[in-house]
Amino acid sequence: MTEPHWQHYSHPADMGIRGFGRTREEAFGQTALALTAIVADPSKIEQRTCIEIVCEEDDDEMLLWYWLNAVLYEMATRNMLFARFEVAAVDAGIRATAWGEVVDIARHEPAVEVKAATYADLKVECDSRGRWVAQCVVDV
Amino acid sequence: MYAEKLKRTSECAWSIEPFGAMQVPVVVFADKPLIDAMDEQVYAQAAHVAALPGVVQASYAMPDAHWGYGFPIGGVAGFDAKQGGVISAGGVGFDIACGVRALTTGLTHDDFERCKDPLATMLAHRIPAGVGSRGKLELSPGEMDDMLRGGAHWAVSRGYGAAEDLARIEEGGQMEGAEPRFVSDHAKQRQKDQVGTLGSGNHYLEVQRISAVYDATIAEAFGLRLNDIVVMVHCGSRGLGHQVATDFLPRMVKAAKNEGIELPEKELACAPIKSDLGRQYYGAMNAGINCAVANRQVLTHRVRQVFSDLLPKADVKLLYDVSHNTCKVEEHLVDGKPRELYVHRKGATRAFGPGHQALPADLQQTGQPVLIGGTMGTASYILAGTRTGMERSFGSCCHGAGRAMSRKQASKRWHGKDVVMHLSQKGIVIKGASLKGVAEEAPGAYKDVTVVVDATEKAGLARKIARLEPLICVKG
Numbered sequence: 001m002t003e004p005h006w007q008h009y010s011h012p013a014d015m016g017i018r019g020f021g022r023t024r025e026e027a028f029g030q031t032a033l034a035l036t037a038i039v040a041d042p043s044k045i046e047q048r049t050c051i052e053i054v055c056e057e058d059d060d061e062m063l064l065w066y067w068l069n070a071v072l073y074e075m076a077t078r079n080m081l082f083a084r085f086e087v088a089a090v091d092a093g094i095r096a097t098a099w100g101e102v103v104d105i106a107r108h109e110p111a112v113e114v115k116a117a118t119y120a121d122l123k124v125e126c127d128s129r130g131r132w133v134a135q136c137v138v139d140v
Numbered sequence: 141m142y143a144e145k146l147k148r149t150s151e152c153a154w155s156i157e158p159f160g161a162m163q164v165p166v167v168v169f170a171d172k173p174l175i176d177a178m179d180e181q182v183y184a185q186a187a188h189v190a191a192l193p194g195v196v197q198a199s200y201a202m203p204d205a206h207w208g209y210g211f212p213i214g215g216v217a218g219f220d221a222k223q224g225g226v227i228s229a230g231g232v233g234f235d236i237a238c239g240v241r242a243l244t245t246g247l248t249h250d251d252f253e254r255c256k257d258p259l260a261t262m263l264a265h266r267i268p269a270g271v272g273s274r275g276k277l278e279l280s281p282g283e284m285d286d287m288l289r290g291g292a293h294w295a296v297s298r299g300y301g302a303a304e305d306l307a308r309i310e311e312g313g314q315m316e317g318a319e320p321r322f323v324s325d326h327a328k329q330r331q332k333d334q335v336g337t338l339g340s341g342n343h344y345l346e347v348q349r350i351s352a353v354y355d356a357t358i359a360e361a362f363g364l365r366l367n368d369i370v371v372m373v374h375c376g377s378r379g380l381g382h383q384v385a386t387d388f389l390p391r392m393v394k395a396a397k398n399e400g401i402e403l404p405e406k407e408l409a410c411a412p413i414k415s416d417l418g419r420q421y422y423g424a425m426n427a428g429i430n431c432a433v434a435n436r437q438v439l440t441h442r443v444r445q446v447f448s449d450l451l452p453k454a455d456v457k458l459l460y461d462v463s464h465n466t467c468k469v470e471e472h473l474v475d476g477k478p479r480e481l482y483v484h485r486k487g488a489t490r491a492f493g494p495g496h497q498a499l500p501a502d503l504q505q506t507g508q509p510v511l512i513g514g515t516m517g518t519a520s521y522i523l524a525g526t527r528t529g530m531e532r533s534f535g536s537c538c539h540g541a542g543r544a545m546s547r548k549q550a551s552k553r554w555h556g557k558d559v560v561m562h563l564s565q566k567g568i569v570i571k572g573a574s575l576k577g578v579a580e581e582a583p584g585a586y587k588d589v590t591v592v593v594d595a596t597e598k599a600g601l602a603r604k605i606a607r608l609e610p611l612i613c614v615k616g
Contacts, residue, residue, distance in 0.1 A: 010546040012179055012207045039271055062390065069386050076330050076379050079272055103272030110271030111576035112340045112547075113616075115234045115382040118209050119389070119406035139209070139234045139382075140341050140547060140580075 006034035011137045018135035027132035029085035032071050040108040045083035047099035056093040060124040068117035115139040142183035152599035161191035168201040169599040181207040188404045189217045194225025202488050203595040204542030210407030211486045216536040218481035221413035228410035229388040231484035236428030238376030239463035240511040241436050246455035247369040249349050260612040262446050264571035268337040269616040275336035285320040291430030295437035307500040309461040319423025324387050330379030336438035340616035343375040348608035358506045364606045374513045377432035388421045460509035464489045464539040491525035491537040491602045510602050513540045517583035520608045521593045528600035537601035541589035550585035572615035
């Protein structure tokens, strides 16, 4: 079984983000890290404080979309970057904890803001080996 | 499947006749090389738009069109409410009323050159840009609603800019029909300290030199002379616009399903104009338009302060302010009859021709100034709307160069430091918060803006007035 990880992929309109995990929730956490990595190098972000994010939705793909947009909302309104996400399944969706810190322009050298997660290429799947993939294109 | 159906109808116009679910043709304005390089997804996306309820005349793609979300970027379509027409959050996009404004300064290149470096430094210092930047204004909930209703009027009443600026903004700087009550608390929360900030990505503030004048009469009327210094600002409705789109998209996906509207892509999400959801989105989107013009008005004030401190002889005047992600109610002639349409322009600029009632008296003869932003290293253009454009594209034209490669490809190919050094050898000062951001916006990642503008002019959508070359670029 592959370790959880994330990647960026090319999309003509903007940037694709993809997370892999042993569970749907792990893949969601990795996709949020891929989202963070568009803005700044996650290894430069310190885990000083944590916040909770709850998303409710039945459909896996829509749940991913709500999740990523909820992370973006927290980044924008708290002026924070997050380096670690722990996502757990709950009855109606997911409950997550995100660890990070307030943006430090000199240290994080943030590249761009992400406007929104889109429906383009939106996919949540489990392959025959039990590996979960969660992806979408984000508007930068 | 779409490309092979494309038929050339004139030098710079191509069409796909309706087939399948399409109700109207697709019309693409481009020359042969632009068509050859255009992603086939543009035709597919324009064809999907041509199948939406109440679409009128044609689904258009501008010469800078590229693959977008639902609608192509560079897409234009008009819908008739009386014929079950729809309004689409995807058709406006995530950055509601993203746009460009141009300021003349009354300075020539000679006045400017000795102040170039201090000016670049001061602009970068005073214009909040990039991730984590905050404006100096923090709006209370009451004032947020005033801003969303008042647009640039609100900004002027707060001391940002002058009353004479307003006539040079679409709709006089205040979009009617804005309904802050349909803008979510989340959206307002994202905006509360972002008024007067530039944002990031492809947003910028540039100081430019007029390097060519193509139509001396109209250029004179616009206040543009060879070697004059002009400032262009490209930015939008910031967090508020992004959140409005995010809030309405899933609701419109559900509404479309309930109405039996087939969406080949979810981002075509739409609702009948004459439905509660359609009206709510229209009210929220108009508030987003006001947010964007208020934002550009506050930025203009900051630019004026910098010029007045460093170059006191400057007289910074607003030439015009255009928004290129909007849905607006306009009257257009369709088969010789006037019809009220909800015209969506997604990555397309309104380009009203001479004599249009929406233009102020002093622009009646010239047509609307149309502002086309280029990339950091290349040129920008100022065009003027034409009467033929009114007939051919609901008075719309291109909005910029359009990306030719993805951000990931660009950041692999170029390093931010090299881009900055290469441009500085050409005399262009880049002030960017982030080198990675600069690499993603490298000039080579975009189409050639000159080719796009030439095709726009040949297609009759607008005429070239002046070309501008960058001297200072402040990136978000």
